[in-house]
Amino acid sequence: MTSASDLSTLNADQLRQLASRLMEEMRGKQALIDKLTHEMAILKRLKFAASSEAYSGEQQRMLFETLDTDIEALTAEIEQLAPTKPADDEDRKRQPKRAPLPAALPRKEIRHDPDSTTCTCGCQLQRIGEDVAEKLDYQPGVFTVERHIRGKWVCRQCETLVQAPVPPQIIDKGIPTAGLLAHVLVAKYQDHLPLYRQSGIFGRAGLAIPDSTLAQWVGVCGVQLQPLVDALRQELLAQPVLHADETPVAMLKPGNGKTHRAYLWSYCSTSMSTMKAVVFDFAESRAGRHAGDFLGDWRGTLVCDDYVAYKALFRQGMMEAGCMAHARRKFHELYANHQSQIAEEALKLFGVLYDVERQVQEFDIDARRATRQQLGKPAADTLHAWLLAQRQRVPDGSATAKAIDYSLGRWGPLTHYLDDGAVPIDNNWVENQIRPIALGKKNWLFAGSLRAGQRAAAVMTLLHSARLNGHDVHAYMKDVLERLPTLPASRISDLLPHRWTPA
Incomplete structure (x- = not known):
């Protein structure tokens, strides 16, 4: 902001340029406010129209929960952009009277x-x-x-x-303190309890807190926590090696009571990194552009499966590291389902590679690479030669041929880890971060909107990253919500899960 003393030193051209810049900023801010206001109007119309749609009782309650939360989040975003005005008498009359505790x-x-x-x-x-x-x-x-x-x-x-x-x-x-808000967020996004179930639990304790009120609290918290998630994403993208994976999530299409398949993308540091963090990104589809948008200009090594969406990223300069567990899993399925002798022998050869990894788990990067070159590379060469020999003996199109072709076709990415001590052998680490969320989907059934999915991804990012760092997630979230309102933007990184220390 330019002070009055600074203005006095500017000439006419500089004043005109300053005025033009301020007007441009004001127009941009107003355009964003108009966009958010329009989005809020759509949500309100959906809320009042949803009662006539063919939803089951549970679907309708969860849809209302999502709409109330989205509307409150939009209100909070608009208030951040527009200067607040003092409430007039009419506004005070419209405010509901709160029942005493x-x-x-x-x-x-x-x-x-x-x-x-x-x-x-x-x-x-x-x-x-x-x-x-x-x-x-x-x-x-x-x-x-x-x-x-x-x-x-x-x-x-x-x-x-x-x-x-x-x-x-x-x-x-x-009425809520940071402790109560932390409990609601942990119950919803860590324990996967929808808000209407939490409202029922509170009711049994003698507290009549409507799920619409809980939704408003969650909406405000989501907006306030977003800068912390953005800061964590920036620090994650400073890591040289990342895991990536994605899992489907049903997203509701208001208006017809149906859902379509959206995706929760997961990006995390490796188990060998000193930074323990996972960032979730909710997107409407599994298209590769979503991974490109998240990773931006990052050009490290990405550990992932053979999904085609990542291929464009590797053409742009990222290094590809494959998942040895995916290759091994195909032989494990053959052995488990058909007791295949070829699969059994393959599993023994894969086992040698994993034996080496157990030895080097606590090594530093240089020592890990040296041991992999000494012990892991000969074992990988043996496995590769065996795969080539077996491929000549099995018919095309068979399940065994497909399992062998997967490994041979991705041999370069699968063995990339042997030449880089910072790269893990497989992608299991990120899959383990997604697993609790995949189990939770049975409780919350679907994401009510794109905004609701993005808010869930943001809160789950902080909670699961706190868990990765060994924190009590409720204590972490409570402390963050207590300190966030007075913390300068320059110190936001103090609250990141891998830096936070309990009081």
Whole structure:
């Protein structure tokens, strides 16, 4: 921002250029606000129209949950872009009256008083009252109420009124503390409990919190956490080696009650890296452009399966490393289903390669590469020669021929790890990160919208990265939500899971 003193030193041309730039920025911001407002109008229309569509009861509740969350997220984004205006009397009338929190819940008083009770005129301030705001807190298994008491102090001489400021929170005017918001997010995105089920659980504890209210909380949290996810993605793309994989997720098409196949793409550092992180990216399809958009100008080594979507990335300069587990799995299926002797012999040869990997697991990069060259490369050469010999003996088109052809056709990427100590032998590490999400799909059935899928990917990125680093995910998310409102943008990286330390 240019100050008044700076403006006084500018000539006419510079002032015109500055005015033009500011107008351009304002037009761009207004265009984004208009886009978000239009998107919100569509969502509201979908919400009111959905009751007449042919949804099952559970589908309709989950759709409403998604729409409420998306609308609240859009509202938060618009408020960040547009200057907030003070609420007028009509706005205050429209705000619903909140039911008091149950009196039976234990309460903890948190007092906010001025640092000094001496007035600027030198007189001693007198306490004349207080404002009390109650917020619902949650520790695993226990609900409590925080009573935030802000004393009112006045100077009898000059009638100056002093009151401690309200500490900023993720949801300033709501009842939830960071602990309760963390619980809702962990339950929804780690334990895969839809919000309407959480609402029922809260109801049994005597707390009537509608799932629409929970959806609004999740929408705001998703917007506030996005800068942290963006920062984690940037740090992940500084890694020289990454895993990549994708898993299908049903995404609802509002208006016809049907779903289509979307995808959750996963990118993570290797198990050998000092940085432990996984970033999920939700996209409408399995097209390779989604991987290209996420990775951008990154040009390291990508460990992945033989999916064609990645091929364009390798033509642009990325190095390809294959997954030995995929090659081995094809022989394992032959042995498990048909007790194939050829498959059994292949599994023994693959086993030698994995024996070497178990030996070098704790080695540094140079020592790992040296041992792989000494022990792993001869074993790989033996396997390659055996595959070529067996291929001459099996008929074309057979399951055994297909298994052998897969390994021979990808032999270069499959053995790339032998020449680089930073590259793992297979892609199992990222597949293990996706597995809990794949199991959770049975609970949440589908993503209600593209925005809902992207929000889920963002929150799951932080929770699963925290788990990778050995953190208690609830403690991590609670601390992040407590510190985020007052943390300068320059220190956002302090809250990244691989840097965070519990208080």
